[in-house]
Amino acid sequence: MLQAYSAAAVRAAEQPLLSAGRGPELMRTAAHGLAMGVVSVLRSRGKGIYGANVVLLVGSGNNGGDALYAGAHLAARGARTTALLTSARTHPEALAAFGKSGGRCLVLGADGAPVSFMDEARQSDVVIDGLLGTGGSGGLREPVAGVVALLAEFAGDGPAVVACDLPSGVDATTGEVHGPVLPADLTVTFGAHKTGLLSAPGEQSAGTVALVDLGIGQQLGPPELSRLEAGDLAAFLPQPSAAAHKYTRGVAGVIAGSVQYPGAGLLAVAAASACGPGMVRYLGPEQVAAAIHVRNPEVVCSQNSPDEVRVQAWLAGPGIDGDQAQLDRAAAAIASGLPTVVDAAALALVQPATQAATNEHLILTPHAGELSALLARCGVLVSRAQIEASPLAAARQAAALLGAVVLLKGPTTIVAAPNGAVFTQANGTARLATAGSGDTLAGILAALLAMSAGPIDLARTAALAAALHGQLAQTDVEQPINAGLLAARIPAVWAALSQKR
Ligand SMILES: NC(=O)C1=CN([C@@H]2O[C@H](COP(=O)(O)OP(=O)(O)OC[C@H]3O[C@@H](n4cnc5c(N)ncnc54)[C@H](OP(=O)(O)O)[C@@H]3O)[C@@H](O)[C@H]2O)[C@@H](O)CC1
Numbered sequence: 001m002l003q004a005y006s007a008a009a010v011r012a013a014e015q016p017l018l019s020a021g022r023g024p025e026l027m028r029t030a031a032h033g034l035a036m037g038v039v040s041v042l043r044s045r046g047k048g049i050y051g052a053n054v055v056l057l058v059g060s061g062n063n064g065g066d067a068l069y070a071g072a073h074l075a076a077r078g079a080r081t082t083a084l085l086t087s088a089r090t091h092p093e094a095l096a097a098f099g100k101s102g103g104r105c106l107v108l109g110a111d112g113a114p115v116s117f118m119d120e121a122r123q124s125d126v127v128i129d130g131l132l133g134t135g136g137s138g139g140l141r142e143p144v145a146g147v148v149a150l151l152a153e154f155a156g157d158g159p160a161v162v163a164c165d166l167p168s169g170v171d172a173t174t175g176e177v178h179g180p181v182l183p184a185d186l187t188v189t190f191g192a193h194k195t196g197l198l199s200a201p202g203e204q205s206a207g208t209v210a211l212v213d214l215g216i217g218q219q220l221g222p223p224e225l226s227r228l229e230a231g232d233l234a235a236f237l238p239q240p241s242a243a244a245h246k247y248t249r250g251v252a253g254v255i256a257g258s259v260q261y262p263g264a265g266l267l268a269v270a271a272a273s274a275c276g277p278g279m280v281r282y283l284g285p286e287q288v289a290a291a292i293h294v295r296n297p298e299v300v301c302s303q304n305s306p307d308e309v310r311v312q313a314w315l316a317g318p319g320i321d322g323d324q325a326q327l328d329r330a331a332a333a334i335a336s337g338l339p340t341v342v343d344a345a346a347l348a349l350v351q352p353a354t355q356a357a358t359n360e361h362l363i364l365t366p367h368a369g370e371l372s373a374l375l376a377r378c379g380v381l382v383s384r385a386q387i388e389a390s391p392l393a394a395a396r397q398a399a400a401l402l403g404a405v406v407l408l409k410g411p412t413t414i415v416a417a418p419n420g421a422v423f424t425q426a427n428g429t430a431r432l433a434t435a436g437s438g439d440t441l442a443g444i445l446a447a448l449l450a451m452s453a454g455p456i457d458l459a460r461t462a463a464l465a466a467a468l469h470g471q472l473a474q475t476d477v478e479q480p481i482n483a484g485l486l487a488a489r490i491p492a493v494w495a496a497l498s499q500k501r
């Protein structure tokens with residue numbers, strides 16, 4: 001499991017080593033890791049260090065110092081290195097080491113970078129972004145911001161970008177992005193993953209993240225957030241025991257779809273069933289049930305109320321807009337006390353928790369717009385755009401106010417629990433942002449809840465569902481995909497993941 005920490009927590013963990021006078025050693029280790037990252041990027045492009053053109057963007061703090069020491073390492077091995085010093089202050093020892101190794105320095109003027117630097121950067125093999133690290137606050141300021149905006153324009157098919165600790169302008173703790181950021185191909189981060197590297201929108205500028213061990217692991221407290229990796233998926237995907245029968249394997253109840261929107265019911269049921277629970281019960285209109293039976297004859301369909309049937313977990317909400325009977329069933333599922341995934345139209349039925357009615361059995365699965373409406377019901381007015389700019393904070397706030405697990409969909413899916421636990425998953429690609437994809441996720445999650453034995457960790461199960469859902473888009477990445485194709489991929493993807501046990 002990946003674990004990430006705030007900038008303050010990483011600094012606190014480093015402090016004993018700094019107090020013991022080991023700061024220079026830490027910086028050397030960090031810089032060496034950064035240089036190795038640059039070498040790996042050069043190799044992936046068929047180049048060696050000797051004769052490579054490397055450009056450094058150097059800020060006033062230790063982040064710039066790391067970049068300069070890495071530049072010195074590369075210059076000493078034959079790279080042509082040019083640093084753009086962006087502040088009157090530069091880490092003195094690192095600057096001296098860089099100069100001694102043959103690195104060249106140019107200085108940022110009030111009106112921007114020298115033209116020769118921009119030309120060189122455009123033709124370089126790698127740009128090292130060492131402007132701001134954990135000490136940064138707010139976005140890059142002018143004139144650096146202008147330089148970065150220009151570099152970002154040609155970063156796609158120009159030089160590779162390697163970020164030092166984190167892409168400058170990404171908040172290390174919140175993942176918020178203020179102003180222009182140079183999107184990195186590789187981020188070499190030091191000591192521990194920073195929360196901002198595993199949260200949207202910052203994560204989308206980080207590229208691949210490589211961690212350099214600084215030996216501070218023992219000093220780090222509890223993580224701010226966790227991320228399930230392949231081995232965790234293998235361990236946590238439920239496997240039926242030898243003695244299992246259809247009821248012990250779990251029954252997932254699905255309240256989704258309506259005459260007007262039958263597709264949501266079909267997609268949710270198909271996904272839930274493909275996960276292999278003991279049974280899927282569908283509650284909804286006869287017309288939708290008839291369509292479900294064409295593709296999923298194993299599903300037991302009825303027009304019952306949730307109180308009249310036995311399940312281990314519910315999904316309520318996809319495609320039930322405007323269907324009063326379905327909305328009534330959804331309300332009954334929410335009130336049942338069973339683990340319940342609340343999606344789409346059913347989110348409007350959720351009220352802030354009271355002593356009489358807790359929400360601790362609920363997993364809410366909004367997108368940013370739906371979360372904005374949920375928060376408004378708690379008296380917090382934040383727009384969809386504000387949530388997209390700061391999804392980690394919004395998901396946390398909603399989980400605390402509503403007393404329920406919140407799975408906020410987005411480029412990075414964020415799962416926040418009322419007890420403060422947070423998972424983020426970014427297994428999916430933009431390929432999953434298609435109509436009906438959320439219905440599939442909701443169906444998977446309901447099945448996983450139903451199949452879980454013993455006390456269920458709702459947040460971890462939600463993260464597991466998001467990760468499995470994301471993995472469905474990772475096979476045959478060249479093929480176009482739509483939500484209708486996803487359920488059929490579940491068994492093979494599940495089996496492949498389980499083999500990593
Ligand atoms: N700690 C350790 O043991 C180790 C730390 N390591 C490295 O140190 C990094 C943290 O270094 P750091 O604390 O010096 O801060 P850093 O991110 O370089 O920049 C802060 C400077 O930038 C400025 N500034 C702030 N905001 C700004 C803005 N928006 N736009 C422009 N400028 C802005 C601010 O100056 P100010 O403007 O406030 O005067 C301040 O001087 C960390 O990320 C890692 O790379 C590694 O070597 C391993 C060991």
Ligand SMILES: [K+]
Nearest residue numbers: 132164166168
């Ligand atoms: K940086």
